[in-house]
Amino acid sequence: MAEAMLDVFARRKDRFRMLEEGTYAAGWRGGELKLLEVGCAAGDAAAHLVSTLPVTVTGVDQDPELIARAAEKYAALSERCRFICADARALPFRNGSFDGAYSEAAFSVIPDKEAAAREYARVLRPGGRLLINDFCARSEPDPELRAQVSKIPCFAGVQTIPEYERILRGAGLGLVSADEDYSEFMRIILHVSREYGVGPGETGGYLAQTFGSAPADSGFFKSARMSYCQLILEKPEQKSAGFCRKMGENRYFFVYFPKHLYIFFTRRCA
Secondary structure (H helix, E strand, C coil): CHHHHHHHHHCCCCCCHHHHHHHHHCCCCCCCEEEEEECCCCCHHHHHHHHHCCEEEEEEECCHHHHHHHHHHCHHHCCCEEEEECCCCCCCCCCCCEEEEEEECCHHHCCCHHHHHHHHHHHEEEEEEEEEEEEEECCCCCHHHHHHCCCCCCCCCCECHHHHHHHHHHCCCEEEEEEECHHHHHHHHHHHHHHHCCCHHHHHHHHHHHCCCCCCCCCHHHHHCEEEEEEEEECCCCCCEEEEEEECCEEEEEEEECCCEEEEEEEECC
């Protein structure tokens, strides 16, 4: 059923609107960059970016069937777009491997968001930016109501914008911007309601019943006051560090910069 929902979302014509806006806000429009998509699903967003920007994208998802599907579907883009089966909480990349990272309606699905946030920060280079587009709650729903939607992707792990901020800041990322876009949420709801043939006001209840985890009149959607958001964060630049070392009869001062360069100053340390 989850894969069927992915197909429903894939048929939405304007589904990359916020992603495109986010690339401007994140400063990704001006050069050849290495980007990481966490939760790439069938690879549509990654393929869209490499088709419109001078970037390369590595997409990761923990579902091997989706990764195989993405690799087959976009084989013609394999030089600039690759797909790897991996867990967001343990990414198989070296520190500072990417100029930027993004997730499309995927961060809310990850069970251990703190661990994933640390991995986002680890694989970004200093100064690299993270773009999160996702569902959000305008108010924190009651735990019992949240349990009712435990099997509905995105909704089960949805957080308020301040909570997303707290998690991502806790990983050492600095907030650049955080914006709510209720109109995007309504576009999604209207699309899903047309796809399933139900009224917009009945969409939440229909999904709850279909996934079998909540009654049609579940109070979750009313209490959470669902919406959509975009967050952009930045990994701080590394600071230079200095140290003294004795060489012969003299002591000299060295400075270590982020590019792994040692600058030698011919002066004595005090």
